[in-house]
């Protein structure tokens with residue numbers, strides 16, 4: 001059987017995206033040398049500004065490192081929510097066609113950051129600090145402004161060495177801070193201290209611009225602009241309390257009294273504008289609270305919120321309680337609470353995903369696959385449901401249906417690494433070794449693991465029986481090896 005239609009989008013992915021990305025030394029550890037060595041390949045940045053395509057390449061390279069870090073929050077529902085909210089802001093920004101990816105970092109520090117090329121990270125601590133969606137949107141719109149104003153690229157197009165080094169230092173600090181705050185501090189105040197200091201001077205000007213433009217985006221997107229100065233103040237207070245730890249937000253986006261006053265003056269002319277939060281904002285916060293506390297702490301937290309203390313959104317709190325009870329292995333109680341939740345909650349993809357999770361704990365339920373078929377029809381864009389549906393089909397040993405579902409999804413989302421992982425697992429159970437290794441090669445390359453991808457392609461080649469697939473494998477293997485050789489020459 002010819003698998004060409006299935007592989008077609010993947011070939012496109014491999015040729016168009018990773019080929020260019022891999023010209024940069026993505027597999028070496030992210031060090032200043034590595035970054036500084038890699039950047040001149042992007043063109044002579046001292047002569048002209050870095051192009052948006054080049055920015056994107058730098059951002060994609062950094063994302064390989066970030067996604068591989070254990071602080072990266074690999075939760076499709078939270079990422080989807082952030083991308084929906086961020087997408088609204090991008091659509092109302094000065095560059096509505098800007099490519100973007102919003103992602104969450106599992107870190108209590110109050111921080112958000114923009115990487116070149118539209119990659120915007122948000123710490124869970126910042127999402128939990130926001131009491132309403134306009135507050136969260138106010139920080140994201142500030143980050144979006146850094147992206148659409150090409151602040152990092154503008155820094156680089158100035159004094160070549162210092163700005164390149166400062167940019168690399170920022171990237172290193174952001175990534176290292178989550179695993180090793182001391183190393184991050186050393187990176188900033190050690191060898192690159194001077195460059196970083198000069199970079200911060202740039203930042204003050206750019207911060208004002210990001211506030212001004214971010215505020216306009218916030219307004220055009222229909223959010224409450226008064227949330228911006230209010231949230232800045234809240235961040236300043238929260239960061240001051242955490243001063244003993246590293247005040248991360250202050251370091252990358254120093255919230256000064258001047259900035260708060262400036263934004264506060266601007267919004268005084270704006271009318272009061274009460275904006276209801278999207279329900280998913282509350283659900284995302286409840287999910288974060290349910291997953292970041294210990295299971296028993298989370299149960300107590302939501303029980304208190306629903307009980308005498310009464311705080312927060314009651315439906316979201318019950319959703320959080322069900323998640324916490326499941327984590328605490330109190331399945332029966334979780335089912336009771338979910339029954340109450342269903343009485344109150346509107347039709348919603350996240351609640352439907354939770355319903356599926358509960359059904360899967362009940363081994364007697366024979367209609368699970370039917371439930372997921374209907375659910376994925378009702379919410380075709382909700383990735384968490386698709387992944388769970390594939391798992392259920394696999395567990396029920398309905399492998400042809402699993403592969404059909406995954407192939408359809410891969411055509412629609414050729415860069416979704418998780419789909420290839422699920423596909424590889426299905427091929428593995430079926431003993432289809434060539435396809436298993438080929439799917440793993442895509443999974444690895446989408447995680448930036450070039451060496452692992454080549455190994456998988458070699459294995460797939462050795463097991464080759466299908467002529468068309470073999471020819472694809474050989475072409476990819478040749479390309480990847482050329483890239484690896486180019487990297488070795490550089491290092």
Ligand SMILES: [Zn+2]
Pocket residue numbers: 142146206207210252253
């Ligand atoms: Zn900023």
